[in-house]
Amino acid sequence: MALTLKHLFAVIMLSGAFSLVSAMLFVVMDAVDVAFTEAAVGAGVSTVLMLATMALTVRVQKETKKPILLPLVVVCLVGVLLIYGTLDMPNFGAFDSPAQAHLGSTYLNITYKDMGIPNVVTGILASYRGYDTLGETVVVLTAGLGVILLLSGLKGRKDKE
Amino acid sequence: MDSNLNFIFGHLPYWLFIILMLSGLFIVVSRGNLIKKIVGLNIFQTSVFMFYISIGKMKGGTAPILLDKSANNAAVIYSNPLPHVLILTAIVVGIATTALGLALIIKIREEYDTVEEDDIQKMDQNDLKKYNKKNVMET
Numbered sequence: 001m002a003l004t005l006k007h008l009f010a011v012i013m014l015s016g017a018f019s020l021v022s023a024m025l026f027v028v029m030d031a032v033d034v035a036f037t038e039a040a041v042g043a044g045v046s047t048v049l050m051l052a053t054m055a056l057t058v059r060v061q062k063e064t065k066k067p068i069l070l071p072l073v074v075v076c077l078v079g080v081l082l083i084y085g086t087l088d089m090p091n092f093g094a095f096d097s098p099a100q101a102h103l104g105s106t107y108l109n110i111t112y113k114d115m116g117i118p119n120v121v122t123g124i125l126a127s128y129r130g131y132d133t134l135g136e137t138v139v140v141l142t143a144g145l146g147v148i149l150l151l152s153g154l155k156g157r158k159d160k161e
Numbered sequence: 162m163d164s165n166l167n168f169i170f171g172h173l174p175y176w177l178f179i180i181l182m183l184s185g186l187f188i189v190v191s192r193g194n195l196i197k198k199i200v201g202l203n204i205f206q207t208s209v210f211m212f213y214i215s216i217g218k219m220k221g222g223t224a225p226i227l228l229d230k231s232a233n234n235a236a237v238i239y240s241n242p243l244p245h246v247l248i249l250t251a252i253v254v255g256i257a258t259t260a261l262g263l264a265l266i267i268k269i270r271e272e273y274d275t276v277e278e279d280d281i282q283k284m285d286q287n288d289l290k291k292y293n294k295k296n297v298m299e300t
Contacts, residue, residue, distance in 0.1 A: 037252050042203070068191055082179045089175065
């Protein structure tokens with residue numbers, strides 16, 4: 001849909017709907033924390049940001065003819081390689097996969113004793129990976145500074161011209 | 162025969178996520194409009210997240226929120242919490258990069274008065290030609 005639609009408003013709304021559906025998929029796959037982060041950030045904030053960008057730039061995509069063959073070949077090549085990579089993986093939902101065999105169960109056992117929080121994901125995020133979460137906020141701060149620096153020059157330039 | 166079917170159904174979720182990822186990649190590569198490129202990048206990103214979460218899923222498992230406080234209840238299976246933690250971080254970093262990309266688009270539109278890749282490239286080439294000509298005239 002996003003390929004053929006010319007109106008960017010429809011494209012952005014569909015992208016928001018996609019985020020919401022993906023949040024539901026996360027719930028199905030037991031990742032409730034990820035699901036409501038995705039619903040708030042992906043379907044909410046990201047859609048609002050894109051709408052704001054659209055309002056400041058253009059609403060309708062220009063009609064352009066781009067060659068489609070080369071991208072198609074590249075995408076197919078990447079797809080074949082990735083699917084080849086999955087052939088060695090354990091089945092979806094398997095108990096004996098390498099991802100389940102090591103640290104996951106350890107954290108399930110020790111998180112409540114260490115933190116007293118029944119939600120294991122929150123416990124790991126805020127304590128065992130606390131420095132990483134701090135680094136994440138630094139990333140967000142840097143991005144915010146970048147956005148401010150990029151956008152603060154806008155009006156001055158117009159006045160000069 | 163049965164084991165083949167088992168293999169295909171066991172890997173089908175991964176393949177669906179990969180196809181979704183490829184559609185995102187295709188939008189990024191083949192569309193000229195910069196806002197559409199960002200949308201494609203978002204689809205790409207979300208499908209990678211889905212793939213990652215699917216690795217941590219266990220059949221018959223539940224969300225990793227402990228039902229009884231003493232944990233070790235053998236009757237309850239919890240899905241692996243570690244992929245969830247990693248993806249939570251990745252989602253927030255993803256929105257930060259999206260915001261920066263959108264700000265760049267606004268700036269590009271300010272300078273070039275367009276958000277189409279073709280037009281921007283054409284203008285850049287024209288500028289280069291003019292610049293080269295000026296240098297030749299001066300020397």
